[in-house]
Amino acid sequence: MNVTSRISPTRSAVAVLAVLVPVLVAATPAGAAPGPLDPTVLSVEANDTPVDGWNGWLIWSRRQDDGRYALVARTATGTGLSLPIAPQDSPIDASIGPGPGGAPTVVYASCATTTTAVPRGCDVHRLDLTTGVDAAVPAASDPRIDERFPAIWGDRIAFSRAVSRKHPERAGIALADVTATAPVAPTIFGTRTEKRGKRRVSSPSYGPQGIDLQGTTLAASWRTSGVGPERWRLIVRRGGGAPRTVISATTNRRTLSRLGRPVLSAADVVAPQQRAGATSRSELVRTTLDGKRAWTLGSGFTDAQTERYGSALSAVARTTATDLVVVRRIASDGRWSCKHPLLPEARGCELLSLNAATQPWRRVR
Numbered sequence: 001m002n003v004t005s006r007i008s009p010t011r012s013a014v015a016v017l018a019v020l021v022p023v024l025v026a027a028t029p030a031g032a033a034p035g036p037l038d039p040t041v042l043s044v045e046a047n048d049t050p051v052d053g054w055n056g057w058l059i060w061s062r063r064q065d066d067g068r069y070a071l072v073a074r075t076a077t078g079t080g081l082s083l084p085i086a087p088q089d090s091p092i093d094a095s096i097g098p099g100p101g102g103a104p105t106v107v108y109a110s111c112a113t114t115t116t117a118v119p120r121g122c123d124v125h126r127l128d129l130t131t132g133v134d135a136a137v138p139a140a141s142d143p144r145i146d147e148r149f150p151a152i153w154g155d156r157i158a159f160s161r162a163v164s165r166k167h168p169e170r171a172g173i174a175l176a177d178v179t180a181t182a183p184v185a186p187t188i189f190g191t192r193t194e195k196r197g198k199r200r201v202s203s204p205s206y207g208p209q210g211i212d213l214q215g216t217t218l219a220a221s222w223r224t225s226g227v228g229p230e231r232w233r234l235i236v237r238r239g240g241g242a243p244r245t246v247i248s249a250t251t252n253r254r255t256l257s258r259l260g261r262p263v264l265s266a267a268d269v270v271a272p273q274q275r276a277g278a279t280s281r282s283e284l285v286r287t288t289l290d291g292k293r294a295w296t297l298g299s300g301f302t303d304a305q306t307e308r309y310g311s312a313l314s315a316v317a318r319t320t321a322t323d324l325v326v327v328r329r330i331a332s333d334g335r336w337s338c339k340h341p342l343l344p345e346a347r348g349c350e351l352l353s354l355n356a357a358t359q360p361w362r363r364v365r
Helices: 011-024 303-309
Strands: 040-045 051-054 057-063 069-074 080-082 094-098 104-113 120-128 134-136 147-153 156-162 171-177 193-196 199-202 205-214 217-225 231-238 244-250 255-259 268-277 282-288 294-298 312-318 323-329 343-347 349-355
Touching: 040 057, 051 323, 057 094, 069 104, 094 205, 104 147, 120 147, 120 156, 156 205, 171 205, 171 217, 217 255, 217 268, 231 255, 231 268, 244 255, 244 268, 244 282, 268 312, 282 312
Parallel strands: 051 094, 051 312, 094 147, 147 205
Antiparallel strands: 040 349, 051 057, 057 069, 069 080, 094 104, 104 120, 120 134, 147 156, 156 171, 193 199, 205 217, 217 231, 231 244, 255 268, 268 282, 282 294, 312 323, 323 349
16 A cells, blocks of 8 residues: 555644644633543644544545545554545545454545535445555445445445435435445435424435444434424434434524534444534534433633634544544634634644543533
8 A cells, every 4th residue: 555654743733733722722711611631632634524533543534735635544553644545626425444354444435526515426435454455335336326424344334325316415324234246225214304384394405414333333413404494413223223313403593503423432422513603612412322311522612712713623533442533623714624714823623632531521411
């Protein structure tokens, strides 16, 4: 595998970070929820990015000089790798987990077009990090239908699949054997209807926006939109049971809400929750798999800072049973880059490593 080491922040990024930290993150400002405790900065990136981890490994997207995005990794020993997959025009839907033989394996969505509202021409590929072999997954690579948001665990792969070629904005979750030779249709769904007056009607747009898989447990952030307010649900499916909603978030006239990609452990699930508008709050939400107990962890920013800088905890991964990695935006121009158009000194997306057990989680349920 042709790789290069390029994980440590550049000197310029470190210099910018040194200026920003005392203002924004060194202490919790009045009115802010407690932020991550004793974080270790693994990298400072110029772009916001999805992130995933397993068994000490970490993967995320990095914007290159030409504006396209490559997939990079940090090994369990701390070595930086540039993964040998084709760059894309937006951060890459990718996750890492044990492959059929237990080796670290990356699955990702290879899309022809990623700058549209719904990426098109998407199939799922599997990259074996031991051998460097990259190939399409037949069960998740129907050329007529778009597949995205893959997650792998052993012989099983979960992914989003559009319900039809005509409606790529409507999707469900499919579970398949990695070695299956024919495309597999979705069988797992969250809510697909919305309330209009006293009736329930089909939603124009629905589907997962992030999936995680561990053993026989699946978690997904599910979005329903188009008729009424945009609604987000964190759903968990254990074994062959029905999906259970453990967290809900709804956009209204005053506040935009959304849930990010979840990450599972044996006992709980964690996902980023972002709100912008009348309530500008960014936090991690952690809940037991049955949804009966829940906690939050703030970003350390006040609502005013979040509204001004676009600061947020935008992604989360679990690299080991005890360690989380979060992406914390220092600032954002509202797109994928981590900078502010009017505040050129405010830029940077931090990848922070945290000990999950020692964080100041606040019980909310």
